Amino acid sequence: MDDPSAGDRVRLIDVARRCGVTKSVVSRVLNDDPSLNVRPETRQRIRAAALELGYRAHAGARALAGAETRALALLIPDLANPVYSRIIRGAYRRAREHGYVVLLAEDTADDGADEAFADLVEAGRVDGLLIASARPGHRLLSSARLARIPHVFVNREVPGSGRNVAMELAAASATAVRYLHGMGHRRIAMVSGPADLQPARLRERGFVDAVRALGLPSELVARGEFSEQGGASAAGRLLDREPGPTAVYCSTLGQAVGALHAIRTRGLHVPADVSVVTYDDLPLAGYLDPPLTSVAMPLLELGAAAVDAVLQQLAGGPAADVAIRVPPAIVERGSVRRLP
Amino acid sequence: MDDPSAGDRVRLIDVARRCGVTKSVVSRVLNDDPSLNVRPETRQRIRAAALELGYRAHAGARALAGAETRALALLIPDLANPVYSRIIRGAYRRAREHGYVVLLAEDTADDGADEAFADLVEAGRVDGLLIASARPGHRLLSSARLARIPHVFVNREVPGSGRNVAMELAAASATAVRYLHGMGHRRIAMVSGPADLQPARLRERGFVDAVRALGLPSELVARGEFSEQGGASAAGRLLDREPGPTAVYCSTLGQAVGALHAIRTRGLHVPADVSVVTYDDLPLAGYLDPPLTSVAMPLLELGAAAVDAVLQQLAGGPAADVAIRVPPAIVERGSVRRLP
DNA sequence: CTGAAAGCGCTTACAG
DNA sequence: CTGAAAGCGCTTACAG
Structure with a gap:
């Protein structure tokens, strides 16, 4: 049976x-082998035939023969958090540009x-790993397996790994703080994330450094889970202090929603009584009551850069830290009041 | 070089x-080949050795040799919509139970x-497809390729395909309508989704049938994208009618957030002036102002059932429609007022 | 410079 | 009932 139509695989x-x-x-033609020397016309003919027949290399066979799988894996901590969808999208697009899934x-x-x-x-399904999951002490991190495969850490930093693809988290907090300071606020609080999440710590550190640099009190920090519930309880604790904050900066949009809830529950109003700024800029922020002023981060770029970084390792290059230098931007919406 | 430590693959x-x-x-032992007959002790020894050495079959080699890849692909229309994360989770878990990724x-x-x-x-990376993407006329649907691979449609129905895994969408709308009717509402409106999305149409049809069955007006329907923006403009159009609705039922939580915005913008209050019920129950709903009463759907079950359905096809069974019979449930939170 | 051939790691009829 | 062997579809040194 030489007939290609006999089986369905071309x-x-x-x-x-x-x-x-x-x-x-x-x-060789299809893989752009540079050591091959054929007439351009033949090259064309082969490409055309492949296209016409709908040829697609069997990924398994290719991997088995020693070539790359042309697949990357991306590990996300929480798919319910829409922020990750932007990182994912950035990664998908860049990967596709390079012929990777x-x-x-x-x-x-x-x-x-x-x-x-x-x-x-282990199963040889992927060539490299993008790890955006953040708990230190994660089983994966201590796995000896990890050392043998190209990988990067995205939106989290493993100290000394030399393969961190990161945004300017501390700068994001500083931007929020300086913005609030510019609006006249002096008692600025932060709803921070869990202490064991490294990116949460970085944002908190950035906050503390920024308020100190401005000579403001730095003890107005409360931690909570990255959820509405976590934000509500952390914000509640801050609001119950005496004297309370005039502004609250939240680590995630989910927490900010919780903070708004805690503020309402206490009969207070935003921004009349308390101003709110949130990290994470998503469409939702613009439809809350009031619409939330937020810090927009370069998430698409982050995802894309992470792909670039593993691909570079795959090409035989050394692992390296990558800093996304797109500066965090304040998106003003009306949850911050200018104090006299 | 017989030494297994020479290369790193076992x-x-x-x-x-x-x-x-x-x-x-x-x-044969590792794949539970029933035609093999060995002493249980040997079986144990082999399993133990595989575990100890950390053996993991090369997926490519396995696929090439004609076995299954033990991978399934799931196509989602929008990762930014957290509702899908529940379907995904349900699918992941069930797949893992069966040794699939x-x-x-x-x-x-x-x-x-x-x-x-x-x-x-085509690349032979997956054994089957779960398709939750909903636009009719999608290129994928007309692809002849599709006919050759086990697949199901999840949370959308392709008429006549005989492979739809669906929840009771019409029943969900009916549940919301009957609940609002029970609370004394007679002018009930619906913020529906895009006309070309089949699940949106089903929910709308369910709504129209339910209000008609109760002898209520059925023309209070406006369509918008599945987003805050889409919900805001559709709800706005409904509110501007004369006479306006006393209650609005929204097709997604994002739209409901937009609807709340539109209601506020007009100086109205929920639930004093307008009651709101939303399809989609997510933590966010409980933290909005006011917390939204919603219709909870069996999303984890849906994802799991979809996996079961493809796996059944993979086992050689016929494709079949699957209806998830877990009834939609009203989660009361305080966005609905009882009318006298 | 190109083609024939080996080999990647599996699974599974098939022969013993 | 089990083992030896073929073969899945590729890639890539290697021989010509």
């Missing part, structure tokens, strides 16, 4: 026969997703 | 040698994600 040999050349040539995994504790993630690697 | 032959048996036996793709129009999705199939 193979290398099918396009080779169609063109009257050998598999080797086709493989991205396999997404969510790292929920109960799921053994880290195991599944490792499986992807 | 192969079938490595565990075979360790146990003094052949590759065949190991492969799930590759996630987002179907944004500009991305050529449908191409990427098809690639996954």
Whole structure:
């Protein structure tokens, strides 16, 4: 049965026969092997035939033969947080530009997703890893397996790893603080994230440094989970202090929603009684009551840069830290009052 | 170089040698081949050795040899919508229970994600497809490729496909309508989704049928995108009618947030002037102002059932429609006023 | 410079 | 019932 229509898979040999050349040539043409020297016309003919037949290399066969799988895996801590969708989108697009697919995994504790993630690697399904999951002490991090595969940490920094792709988290907090200071606020509080999440700590550190630099009190910090619930309880604790803050800066939009709730619950109003600024700029922010002023971060760029960084490792380059230098931007919406 | 430590991959032959048996036996034991007959003790020994050596079959080699890839692909229309994270989670978990991994793709129009999705199939990366992307006329749907691979439609129905895994969308709308009717509302409006999204149409049809059955007016329907913006403008149009609705039922939480915005903008209050019920129950709903009464849907079950359905096809069973019969549930929170 | 051939790591009829 | 062997579809040194 030489008829290509017999089975439904179109193979290398099918396009080779169609063109009257050998598999080797086709493989080399399709993979842009520079050591091959054929007439441009033949090259064209082969490409056209491949397209016409709908040839697509079997990923498994290719991987088995020693080539790359052309797949990357992306580990996300929480798919319910829409912020990650922007990182994911940035990564997908850049990956596609380079002919790679991205396999997404969510790292929920109960799921053994880290195991599944490792499986992807061991099973030879992916060439590299993008790790955006943030708990230190994660099983994955201590895995000896990790050392053998190209990977980067996205939106989190593993100290000394030399493969952190990061935004300017501390600068984001400083931007928010300076903005509030410019609006006349002197008692600025922060709803921070869990102490064991490294990016949360970085944003908190940036906040503390920024208020200190301005000579403002730095003890108005409360921590909570990255959720509405976490934000509500942390903000509640801040509001109950005496004297209370005139402005609250939240670490995530979810927390900000919770903070608004806590403020309302106490019969206070935004921005009349308390001003609010949130990290994370998403459409939702513009439709809350009041619309929230926020700090927009370069999330698409982050995802794209992370892909670039693994791809560079795959190309044999050394691992390196990457800093996304797009500066955090304040999006003004009306949740901040100018104090006299 | 017979030393397994030479390369870093542990192969079938490595565990075979360790146990003094052949590759065949190991492969059969590990894949639970029922036609194999070995002493339970040997079986144990092989399993233990595989575990100890950290053996993991090369997915590519396995796929190439004709076995399954043990991977499924899931196509989602919009990762920024947190509702999908619950479907995804349900699918991931069930897949893992069966030893499958799930590759996630987002179907944004500009991305050529449908191409990427098809690639996954053609390249032999996945055994089956879960399609939750909803536009009819999607390139993927008309692809002849689709016919050759096990797949199901999740949370959308392709008429006549015989492979729809669906919740009771019409019943959800009916539940909301009957609840509002029970609270004394007679002029009930609906913020519906885009006309070309089939699940949006189903919910709208359910709404229209339900209000008609109760003898209520059925013309209070406005459509908008599944976003805050879409909800705000659709709700605005409804509120500007004369006489206006006493209650608004929204198709998604994002739209409901937009509707709240539109209501506020007009100087009205929820639930004093207008009551609101939203499809989609997420933590966010409980932290809005006021907290939104919502219709909770069995999303985890939906994701899990979709996996079951493809797996059944993979096992050689016929494709079949699946209806998730968990009834939609009203979660009362305080955005609905009882009318006298 | 190109083609024939080996080999990647599996699974599975098939022969013993 | 089990083991030896073929073969899945590629890539890539290597021989010509």
